[in-house]
Structures are given as C-alpha cells and as structure tokens.
C-alpha cells in the first residue's frame with residue numbers, strides 16, 4: 001500500500017507563501033476580513049520586526065502592550081529554555097518552582113499586605129471574569145456564610161447579596177461576555193442586547209474631556225456623582241465592586257487627576273465595596289512603576305495583570321488581597337481554567353520581574369518617559385492637529401482634534417469603526433517611516449517597548465513629527481471629516 005502523503009508543514013513554507021495562507025485562514029480580530037494582508041515576518045529583535053522582504057519596522061505599540069521587554073529578551077528566553085526541559089505544565093494539584101515563586105512575588109510586590117493569593121489564567125479577560133466572580137462570591141460569603149443569616153434590610157432583595165459592578169464608560173476589560181459587558185468601550189455593542197446583567201457605568205475622570213467641567217472642583221463633583229450612583233443602585237446591599245483601569249488604556253490613555261483614585265478607594269470603603277484595579281495594560285512597568293496604582297498611593301482589593309506578565313507566553317493574574325482571599329478559606333473559589341499556573345509562562349514572568357526589578361530599570365523608564373513627554377509636548381506646540389498630550393512612563397498618546405479651540409474630536413464613540421485621519425497616519429508611518437502603530441480611535445499612541453534607547457525614541461519622534469505635519473495639512477484643508485473620505 002502507498003504510504004499516505006503527509007500535508008506540508010507551514011513551517012517549511014516558502015517565506016513568500018505563508019502570508020497569503022494566513023490571510024485566507026486566520027480570522028483577524030475586530031476587522032472585516034476582506035483585504036486582510038498580514039506582513040510576513042522573518043524574525044523579531046528588541047523593538048524591531050524584520051520582514052521577509054528586508055524591512056525593519058519599529059513596534060511602537062509593543063505588540064499590543066504585551067512585549068514590554070522587547071522581542072527575544074535573552075534573559076527571558078534562557079529562563080524559558082531551562083524551564084521547558086523540566087516542567088511545562090502540571091495541574092495545581094502539583095507545585096512547581098516558577099509557579100510558586102511568581103505567586104509569592106506578585107503577592108509581595110502588589111500594593112497592600114503580603115498575604116495575598118493569585119489566580120493564574122491566560123488572558124486579561126479571563127482574569128477580569130475571575131475578579132468579578134470572586135467579588136460577588138466574596139459578598140455572598142460576607143452576607144450569608146459569615147453571618148449565617150440573610151441581611152436585615154427593608155429593600156426588596158430579588159438577588160439576595162450585593163452583585164452590581166460599577167465600571168466606567170471609557171474602559172475596556174476584554175472580549176469575553178462578562179468582561180465585555182463590564183466594558184464601556186463600543187466593542188461591547190457587538191454582543192448587545194445580550195450583555196450580562198449587573199453592570200452599571202459611571203463617568204470617567206478625564207481632565208481634557210471632563211463631564212464636570214474644568215473647574216478645580218471637577219474631581220470632587222465626579223466623586224460626588226459616583227457616590228450618588230452607588231447609593232441609587234442600592235449601596236452596600238446591591239453593589240459588590242468598583243472596577244477601574246487605574247490609567248485608562250484602550251479608550252485613550254487617560255491618567256486620572258490626582259486624588260481621584262484615592263477618592264474611589266474611600267468610596268469603596270464607605271460602601272463596603274471591593275475596589276478592582278485592572279492593570280492588564282498598565283502593569284509590568286508600563287507606567288514606570290511595576291503597578292500603575294503605585295503612582296496614586298492606593299491599595300486595591302483585587303489587582304489584575306495580563307499582557308506583558310508572561311512576556312512571550314499568554315499569562316494573566318488576578319491578585320486577591322488577604323481580605324478577599326480569606327473569604328475563600330472555607331468556601332469554594334468557584335472559578336478555574338485549564339492551564340492555570342502554567343509553569344513555562346510563570347518562568348517567563350519571573351524572569352521578566354527580575355529584569356524589571358534590576359537596578360535602575362524602572363527608574364530609566366520614568367526618566368526616559370519624562371523625556372518622551374517633554375518632546376511630545378514640544379511636538380504638540382508646533383502641530384495644531386494635536387489637542388492633548390497625556391501619559392506617563394512609556395505610555396503616551398497624542399489626541400488629535402479637528403479644532404483645538406473647540407476640542408472637536410476626530411471621531412466620536414459612535415464612529416469607532418469609521419476610518420479617519422488616524423488610519424491614514426498609521427499607514428503613512430508604516431509605509432514611509434517603518435513605524436508600526438495600530439490605528440486608534442482618537443490619536444497616535446506612543447507606547448514603545450521599555451527597552452527602547454534614546455536613539456530609538458528620537459527615531460520614532462521624528463516619524464511622528466512628519467505624520468503630524470501631514471495631519472495639520474489634512475485638517476487645514478478639511479479632508480478628514482467625512483468617514484468615507
């Protein structure tokens with residue numbers, strides 16, 4: 001009998017062949033599929049993607065903020081190689097050194113006391129789901145299991161323990177049903193009307209586009225409204241948790257005004273709510289501190305990490321304070337995932353923490369981040385298309401506006417998927433300057449790998465300068481306002 005002919009492995013394909021194959025068979029995220037034309041990659045090094053046709057492209061989004069240490073960091077690769085030879089994955093009925101070490105280090109390093117517990121998963125969305133579920137179970141345990149009796153309250157209790165999650169409109173927590181339901185981002189509209197119940201949205205704290213005006217009391221007015229929402233939603237009887245990104249990411253890189261997060265911490269305490277900080281994007285040094293919450297001096301009850309945590313492995317963590325984790329000492333933590341505690345991913349994460357905590361590393365991110373901010377403000381002063389510059393560490397954005405005086409945005413939330421000038425600027429940067437920034441709703445992201453050198457930062461700043469000249473011209477000739485243009 002003729003031996004069966006095996007299919008050719010894609011790994012052996014001619015470099016010119018695999019991109020069309022991928023285009024034909026990979027479903028690209030958040031896109032209509034026609035016209036998908038991925039660029040074939042030969043290899044990646046540091047901040048750069050090398051293509052098969054000899055181009056060298058700077059990744060200014062750090063691979064969706066996952067590759068904080070740049071591509072192929074030798075220390076991480078060495079740790080992964082060594083771990084791969086020992087244990088890649090066993091279930092959590094067994095212990096492995098990297099899993100134990102990662103959990104211990106995260107428990108100690110995250111703001112708050114050291115006796116925390118960590119749930120490990122593979123994506124930010126799953127980590128968010130774990131946080132929401134645990135917050136609700138915590139409240140259930142608190143109300144029923146600890147007291148032994150139902151709560152003595154007058155309000156109608158269709159659902160007999162606090163379950164509502166207060167999130168904010170400018171937020172993104174992931175694409176799974178629960179995480180998307182808890183996201184204010186227009187991406188949640190794709191699953192409406194089937195969003196999970198129990199999420200209430202509050203305003204965000206956006207100094208440039210505050211719903212509460214530009215008065216100095218705007219932060220207090222925002223917090224007062226937040227307090228009002230909690231009360232009107234049933235207060236301690238109905239609300240379980242407040243879910244925030246300490247620095248809003250996908251919805252515009254928005255560092256909160258000073259005192260805002262401390263105000264939310266105080267409100268959470270006042271109403272007995274858990275404060276959940278989703279640091280999927282801001283964690284692992286992105287803002288110049290290991291956790292963005294460190295900038296604001298608050299201790300959340302639950303902290304979420306993802307993206308850069310596993311460096312090159314999908315890994316996410318939901319870190320529970322002692323108060324929350326104790327609630328599960330005698331009650332079931334009703335959540336889980338195959339591959340939880342993946343030893344290879346944990347080894348990569350431990351190696352990443354070694355790099356981030358090495359002497360001077362994060363200090364350099366803070367110093368170079370200030371340089372970046374200073375240069376971006378200088379660009380904004382010369383380019384009228386820039387309405388606002390904001391960020392910290394290596395986490396910056398230039399918000400583009402049709403009119404600086406009126407702050408007219410390039411695109412409103414309801415127009416998220418219509419192409420605008422931002423798309424054309426990202427195409428221009430890639431084509432003419434070898435700089436990759438996936439298009440954003442509002443402007444240009446400047447989110448380089450944390451290892452980027454001063455020369456590399458200057459390289460991208462020159463490219464952005466050229467892109468902004470194009471933006472100024474287009475806006476002045478008014479060719480950008482129609483989505484179809």
Ligand SMILES: Cc1ncc(COP(=O)(O)O)c(C=O)c1O
Nearest residue numbers: 123124125172173174249280281
């Ligand atoms: C703050 C935040 N949380 C959660 C997520 C979801 O992470 P993942 O895509 O790994 O599920 C994201 C992704 O962009 C995010 O920015």
